[in-house]
Amino acid sequence: EADIYQTPRYLVIGTGKKITLECSQTMGHDKMYWYQQDPGMELHLIHYSYGVNSTEKGDLSSESTVSRIRTEHFPLTLESARPSHTSQYLCASSAWGNTEAFFGQGTRLTVV
């Protein structure tokens, strides 16, 4: 079983609020990722990190930001939530090399 955790699982929040989605892993993985999953199921990489103090934008432009101050923690922040941010957000981590990524259970965000 993968040791990667996301909180909250579900979040309904009003427009304009600041939110932080938490992601933590206990596997000591250097690489961590955030994916946004649209209702059509497709996964879009929005942020990734290769280690502490390393963050990069993914393939899909996102208004969210991330930080990586500790190896195990990779939070995602939206400064001002909008209805267009409504989606499922999936966090993942992996070791270096051709190894698999482990996923958290996801956060389903609804902005009203």
Next chain:
Amino acid sequence: GDSVTQMEGPVTLSEEAFLTINCTYTATGYPSLFWYVQYPGEGLQLLLKATKADDKGSNKGFEATYRKETTSFHLEKGSVQVSDSAVYFCALKLPPRGGGNKLTFGTGTQLKVEL
């Protein structure tokens, strides 16, 4: 660029039917290939993987063979169950050179198995 193409869903099968979900890829190097499964309301779980040509990944009755000559990694199961109903994602990962080493996913294929 690197990409993964999966057959479109949804796929609806009767219990005990044979399953094939096609997956082909385009990559500039020699990727590892993965199948992930996502059950309703959950994150993705690794189903199986193959790291080099001709490798066969298998798990829970599912199999996929890494075919370099056809750049394919088709998922198969001989007899599906209702509990296999989920979304299946094919993915590739290239070696960590030049800042790569990211997973590239297909668009997902929804499988529904009926009694």
